[in-house]
Amino acid sequence: QVLECLDLSKSDDSILEIMSKNLRSECRERRRLALSGLMVLSNDPSLAKIMWSLTESLVEFLQENDSGVVRMSIIVLSRLFLANAHPIPGRVALQLAEPLVPLFDNDDSQVQMCSMYVFQKVMDLIKRKGKKALKSHVRQSLLPLSFHCHDE
Numbered sequence: 001q002v003l004e005c006l007d008l009s010k011s012d013d014s015i016l017e018i019m020s021k022n023l024r025s026e027c028r029e030r031r032r033l034a035l036s037g038l039m040v041l042s043n044d045p046s047l048a049k050i051m052w053s054l055t056e057s058l059v060e061f062l063q064e065n066d067s068g069v070v071r072m073s074i075i076v077l078s079r080l081f082l083a084n085a086h087p088i089p090g091r092v093a094l095q096l097a098e099p100l101v102p103l104f105d106n107d108d109s110q111v112q113m114c115s116m117y118v119f120q121k122v123m124d125l126i127k128r129k130g131k132k133a134l135k136s137h138v139r140q141s142l143l144p145l146s147f148h149c150h151d152e
Contacts, residue, residue, distance in 0.1 A: 015041070016050060023057045028066075035061070035072040042076045048083035055080060055096070062099040062115075067108060074103065074114040081121035093126045 019041070022034035038058075042048045058080075061073035088096075100122070103115035 016053070020054060020057070023054065023061075031061075032066075032069060032072075035069060035076065038076045039072055042079035042083075045083045048079050051076075051080055052084055059096055059099055062103060067106075067111075070103070070106070071108055071111050074111050074118065077118050078114045078121075081118055081125070084125070086125070088122070088125045090126055093122050096122045 019034045019037055022030045023038075025031055025034070038051065038054070042051060055077065058073045058077050061069050062077075064070055064073075097119055100115045100119045103111055104119075106112050106115070
């Protein structure tokens with residue numbers, strides 16, 4: 001709630017540093033609070049663009065057992081991809097895409113939809129050179145996605 005009231009335009013880097021530090025904390029509640037803060041901050045497209053450096057940490061959280069952490073992480077990731085239009089290398093795209101596929105079958109429909117959106121954005125933003133390397137992974141990912149769409 002405090003983050004919504006602050007003018008963060010002058011303290012972007014320090015806020016990002018604090019959030020990054022707390023995302024790596026051993027304390028589960030600190031990580032959850034940092035993710036909650038990132039949810040608020042990622043609503044601002046200019047802040048979401050500078051939060052791109054946190055993508056790796058957020059992707060790691062997609063494999064957690066805590067559904068709340070997974071939900072917040074995928075929502076923040078979807079906002080980061082919405083704000084980012086820069087091409088990404090194929091290697092990075094593969095690291096981003098792999099943990100998304102199991103989330104297509106998540107019990108939480110918001111997690112399902114956000115994971116599909118992020119997966120699509122990853123595919124859209126791949127540099128041309130990296131697309132060939134991802135073809136087999138994308139083909140494997142399409143099967144669970146088509147089953148999910150058929151179930152709907």
